Amino acid sequence: MAEQRLFHAIAEQLTKLIDEGVFPPGSRLPGERELAERFDVSRVTIREAEIALQAIGRIEIKTGAGVYVCEAPPQRPGALPDVTAFEVTEARALVEAEAAALAAKHISDEDLAKLSALLDAMESEDEDIANKADGEFHATIALASGNNALVHTIEAYWRMREELPEVKRTYEAICDDDPKTRSTEHQEILDALLARDSDRARSAMRSHFHRMISSMLDVTEREALREVQERVSQSRERFLSGATH
Numbered sequence: 304m305a306e307q308r309l310f311h312a313i314a315e316q317l318t319k320l321i322d323e324g325v326f327p328p329g330s331r332l333p334g335e336r337e338l339a340e341r342f343d344v345s346r347v348t349i350r351e352a353e354i355a356l357q358a359i360g361r362i363e364i365k366t367g368a369g370v371y372v373c374e375a376p377p378q379r380p381g382a383l384p385d386v387t388a389f390e391v392t393e394a395r396a397l398v399e400a401e402a403a404a405l406a407a408k409h410i411s412d413e414d415l416a417k418l419s420a421l422l423d424a425m426e427s428e429d430e431d432i433a434n435k436a437d438g439e440f441h442a443t444i445a446l447a448s449g450n451n452a453l454v455h456t457i458e459a460y461w462r463m464r465e466e467l468p469e470v471k472r473t474y475e476a477i478c479d480d481d482p483k484t485r486s487t488e489h490q491e492i493l494d495a496l497l498a499r500d501s502d503r504a505r506s507a508m509r510s511h512f513h514r515m516i517s518s519m520l521d522v523t524e525r526e527a528l529r530e531v532q533e534r535v536s537q538s539r540e541r542f543l544s545g546a547t548h
Contacts, residue, residue: 310351313342314468317352318361321372332362332370355468359383383463388473388519391463396512398456399441404505406447407496414447418493425486434478438465440489444496444508477518488514 317338320326332338332353335346342349353370356362360382363371421443424436438461445457464474478485488511495503 309344310348310355311468311472313344313348313352314355315472316342317356318468321361326372328372328374330372332372334369358466359468383467386463386467386470388464388470389516391460391467391470392512392516392519395457395460396509396516398453398460399444399512400505400509402445402448402450402453402457403492403496403508404501405450405453406444407499407501407504409449410444410447410496410499414443415493415497417443418496422486422489422493425489430475430478437478437485437489444492447496473519473522476522477515484514 317326317332326332333341335349338349339346353362353364357364360373363373365371418440421436421440425433425440427433427436441457441461442454445454448454463470465471488507491507492504492511495507
């Protein structure tokens with residue numbers, strides 16, 4: 304998981320350099336070796352970061368020619384917007400709460416059994432397995448709503464969660480932060496669906512996402528405090544290490 308997060312962090316740093324004009328549109332990025340030395344990571348990590356940036360249209364990898372900064376975000380069907388994890392979660396709370404309410408009226412016994420199995424899979428210590436089960440849990444509820452427009456919208460939100468580096472990093476942080484609470488909340492959603500209670504399902508789904516927003520704020524605060532502490536520590540070392548009395 305640490306290595307996975309590392310390439311997300313490198314992708315974010317490269318994006319910042321692109322946005323700041325260090326690597327302007329149309330320019331060629333330095334080679335993997337130079338970037339690996341610059342960021343003090345492996346060439347594999349650089350390659351993974353570049354693949355992630357190509358997926359969202361920030362760079363283009365030309366085999367044998369190098370890596371180039373895109374002139375402008377590609378205008379292609381299905382392109383993802385520039386959004387934060389907070390925006391994605393706020394939108395999911397609104398839409399998925401109503402999807403759960405609809406699903407409570409229509410969900411089949413087979414889907415309920417599937418949700419129960421997915422809930423068990425979410426208890427896995429393998430984060431990839433747990434995360435996949437989480438996605439399938441929400442997708443199954445969307446399908447059970449019987450509304451294809453909702454299904455399409457919820458699938459788009461999941462793409463944002465998984466394919467936008469900063470959004471994915473934030474979600475990973477809160478999932479690691481309190482996995483037991485995540486499991487408990489999904490159980491409450493399932494219990495509401497088992498009871499065929501639309502109001503309860505809506506409330507349980509909404510509460511799940513509101514708790515996630517609260518966790519995101521906590522994680523953001525901790526990261527901000529850590530950055531401040533690191534800067535203060537660096538300043539103390541620089542200015543006081545050679546001080547004499």
